[in-house]
Amino acid sequence: MLIINQSITDPYFNIASEEFLLKNFSEDIFILYSNTPSIIVGKHQNTMAEINHNFVSQKGVPVIRRLSGGGTVYHDLGNVNYSFIINGSEGNLVDFKKHTKPIIDVLTSLGVDAHIGGKNDIRVGDKKISGNAEHIYKNRVLHHGTLLFNSNLDELNESIKVNKNTYTDKAVKSIRSHVANINEYLNDDISIGKFKELLIDHVKMLFPNAVDYQLNQNDITSINELISKKFVTWNWNYGYxxxxxxxxxxHFNKYTLDIIVNVDKGLINQVSIKGNHLEPKSVKELEQLLQGCIHETQEISNRLKNIDISQFIPEILNEDFIKGLF
Known part of the structure; x- marks a missing residue:
């Protein structure tokens, strides 16, 4: 087994590195990394339905689609991400209990009464401290999970706070849970660095032949190419x-607007705007202006930059109308 204690905190790099290592290495691998603030959505999710778009845009938080299914998670430097990439035989690759056990064992040794929950997460009581997902590639499985050590839970909750009735789709939905940080339950105060060290020591005990591995320049070049081709692209993160x-x-002033936006492959293909005191013919022109535009704040702003929305909808500012499209 190779053990990679990654010091890079770029979320694009770390998410892409998992795919690179899964598909281009033959060894079993254990990886630890932390990311700067970012939102990681499951492969089969509707990104827009999983994030607080206006908050995320304002904060400049990257939103990245990962390789595995499951729900949306928030990363920051107070969160430890762990990944097992393990070889196996067909039919025996997916095993959440097996892959979370080493983590639960370390937590237990630190006084944390952790257990695996019904949705393959790790919990203390009814509080979630770790979300987990898996992805199979040939005879290899990628099992990865979050470990909320001392994350900013306010930012976490705000970033993924959405009105579940706003979006209608057939995508995989996240199951929202009450979350907590691991450091709230520790017998003794330890740093996040010490926590990572204990995880690695335990994995080395389980795999006596494990050796440390550092990504070389060829690895880094290949990962950066994968980022450019896939993980940084709008087509992957939103259009998929x-x-x-x-x-x-x-609602604004004396007006109420009912807006329906149909989106396919990330592009707006139909818009309906209805409201009191509106001129249908005028609104129709605005609806047509939005058709074919990428459903993204900056793209819509660019499309409407030379348009005064108040000529179609009295007394509304462009920025308020655009916020209403998310």
Missing amino acids: SPSYTLNRQI
């Missing part, structure tokens, strides 16, 4: 989402 319909009602 299943078709969806957005239903929003926005």
Whole structure:
């Protein structure tokens, strides 16, 4: 087994490195890494339905689709991400209990009463401290999970706070849970660095032939190419989402707008805007202006930059109208 204690905190790099190591190495691998603030959505999810788009855009938080299924998770430097890449035989690759046991054993040794939950997460009581997912590639499985050690839980909750009735689609939905940080339950105060060290020591005990591995320049070059081709692209992170319909009602001054936006492969293909005191013919022109635009704040802003929305909808500012499209 190779053990990689990754010092790079770029979320694009670390998410891409998992795919690179899964598909290009033959050894079993254990990886630890932390990312700067970012939101990681499951492969089969509708990205827009899983994030607080206006908050995320304002904060400049990267949103990245990962290789595995499952729900959306928040990463920051107070979170430890762990990955097992393990060889196996067909039919015996997916095993959440097996792959979470080493983590639970370390937590237990630190006084944390951790157990695996019904949705393959790790919990203390009814609080979630770790989300987990798996992906199979040929005879290898990638099992990865979060470990909320001392994350900013306010930012976590705000980043993924959405109105579940806003979007209609057939995508995989995240199951929201009450979360907690591991350091709340420790017998003794330890640093996140010490926690990582204990995880690695335990894995080395389980795999006596394990050796440390550091990504070389060829590895890094290949990972950066994968980032450019896939993980940084809008097509992967947003356009890969299943078709969806957005239903929003926005209120301003004396007006109420009911907005329906149909999106396919990330592109707006139909818009309906209805409201009191609106001229249907005028609104129709605005609806047509939005068709074919990428459903993304900056793209819509660019499309409407020379348009005064108040000529179609009295008394509304462009920025308020655009917020209503998310």
